[in-house]
Amino acid sequence: MAVYAIARRTTNVTSGQSAHTIYTGATNRVMLVEAGIFLAAATSSTYSLGRPAAAGVTPTSPIALLAEDPASPASTVNSALAWGTSPTNPTNDLRRWRSRATIGQGVIFTFPNGLLIPVSSNFVLQNLATNGVVDSYFVIDEWQNWSGRVGGVADNRFRNSALWVTTNSVGIQYRSAWPAHAGTLAPERDAAEDFRSQHV
Amino acid sequence: MAIYAIARRTTNVTSGQSAHTIYTTSTDRGVLLEAGLFMGAATASTYSLGRPAAAGITPTSPVLLLAEDPASPAATINSALAWSTSPTNPTNDLRRWASPATLGTGVIFTFPRGLLIAVSTNFVLQNLATNGVVDSYFVVDE
16 A cells, blocks of 8 residues: 655636546545645635545546655556546535635645545545635555565575465455465455455 | 654745755655644745655755654754755645745644655755745654
């Protein structure tokens, strides 16, 4: 798992359209861990964070999220400020924020357990009114496909005692040569709510 | 691993230049844990936190970060408020903050999992507008 972030000043202030969207590809689901909004125009605004009722169509100049560890692989999650067809309002919101007409007013929402964004879906900072632009950011934890050894030692006499782990979009597979065993780890809770609950 | 920090009032308010940079040497990378900024002037400002597109050249009077445990070895990470050639804006930002023209307004960004600063690189609090000065700080795990 690796942490990625993006911060952008929004441009679309139209009510009922997305100001800032992050969207997943077909391979990796992710967890939102933080989102921040700071008003950059003196316009009283109402924003929602949520899953749009309908996803956007054709993002304009998307930008992949940036790794907080430069050694991490590139993120598969993109950010967009505008769309050919914007994501629509969430049917119900996960967070809402009403601002005064004061530049610099802001809020940081944290999701300590992670808010899951499934594959091929949008998550939006949505204009619920004719808003001012904002400096906004998202921080996510992305479960990259990965395979490697956990524990054990490099010494040939003991290397088979290592636990080999592979992560992918469906979960974690593990295998060990000695004792011979392999399987898929089950989530402690509903994986749809908390991807991070799948652990070794 | 040991925790180091530095807090300084910025002096460079020029848009497109770094207000406060921390930079690693070739030996040690650092993990950013927290960054804070509090307006020191009544000027509406826009700041970015990120990795500059181009690193700075020749820092002016750099200051080493301070150990939060005095028994720790000296940090290898430096802080600079000015450069002969400033680090440039990040191509894309990791955090952004817009302030009102109100002294004392501020924000603290935390990075609970740590944001890695590789060896021989800069990490900047960057002026994205003609800003006011700020009291700013960085906390890193080196």
